[in-house]
Amino acid sequence: MRIPTAPAVPEQRAVDSEAPSVSSGVRTRSQHQRRKRIVQAAAALASRGGVEAMQMRTVAERAGVALGTLYRYFPSKMDLVVAVVSEEIDLLESSIERRPPSAATAAGRAVDVLMRATRGLMREPELADALIRSLILAEVETPFGDRMTGLLLRVSGRDQATEEEVALAGSLASVWVHELLEMLRGRRTYEQIQQRIEIAAGRLLADF
Template sequence: MFTPGGHSVSIANSATSEDLGSAAQRERRKRILDATYELAKSGGFDAVQMRAVAEQADVALGTLYRYFPSKIHLLVSALGRQFDEASVRLNDREIPGDTQADRVLYVLKRMARGMQGDPKLTEALTRAFMFADSSVANEIHVVGMAMTSIVTHAMHGGVPAEGALTDQDVAVARVLGDVWLSALVAWVTGRSTAAETAAHMETAVHLILRD
């Protein structure tokens, strides 16, 4: 994505960035995250144990800890990859809607439905995000950057042209991303239903994006 000054910002991963290291290291990291997804899909947060991930990814336990210092680092990294992939998919898709609010709601509701359709995986990723502390700052930053990219893409109806994003665009996207993640947490913890989550997001988007 591009910052307001027109500078390109890579949505890179954290200290174990896929942009760094050898092809073998990138492939190993991919296997680890793939194994994390599979375990979370089948059993939720509690099923993602470091030894089980290492065995399923066919890596030594010590190697896993070098890539990801804890289960929380691992799951938040998996959430970041999921959002990165969603951002990339948007590049090839026309986003319907006559206004910024319409387009943002289309994208956020679509993402929410997808995550609600895989409740155990979503529970695992979201709980890790809730539990993350300052030691997971890099991974949290990846999640935030990916959400900002997704929302600004929707606001502009496509990939923003170089220099097109303003400080206001980025600030609004960050707020909407935070609201969306908060609504997702409320659904995961049972404090709101899927319908209530969607209604909350619709209210927030229309209040913030007054076209």
């Protein structure tokens, strides 16, 4: 259920109540920092108690912003979950840029990316579980699938991918999400996930 916006919420004891500039579309440095604080606070809470711990008021207090300010940046808890996921993908993309996959095949490079993502998420299993489960039930548009698909296409050398190639890379990303959930439920080991991802990548990206 989406959490309604709360423009009339009192902003007492707020460290900062400045709203983001929507009209210009460009955030100032302080607004970037404020947004980052909010996302980091939400991730820290989720890593300890799942999405249930990401209560909007608690996030605002931890980030040092007014509750009304938090709602202006993130109208609902799910918008906040999406932002945390985007932050995780940003970290993955930075890792890929610093150390690109070196496998000889597109399938091998895709496996490298997905297993790197698995290791990163499993450092905070409660956060990973909360994020993945929430995205499956998301009531807002999420960039998760598209960004993972785009990343797989990029490391596969398909900057100008065909519709079929996009579908194949998207299917591989979906397989990975399913396997990750199974691991979080205790039904898969890391080694089993890697084996399954290698098989799926080998089949789906065979013609890349």
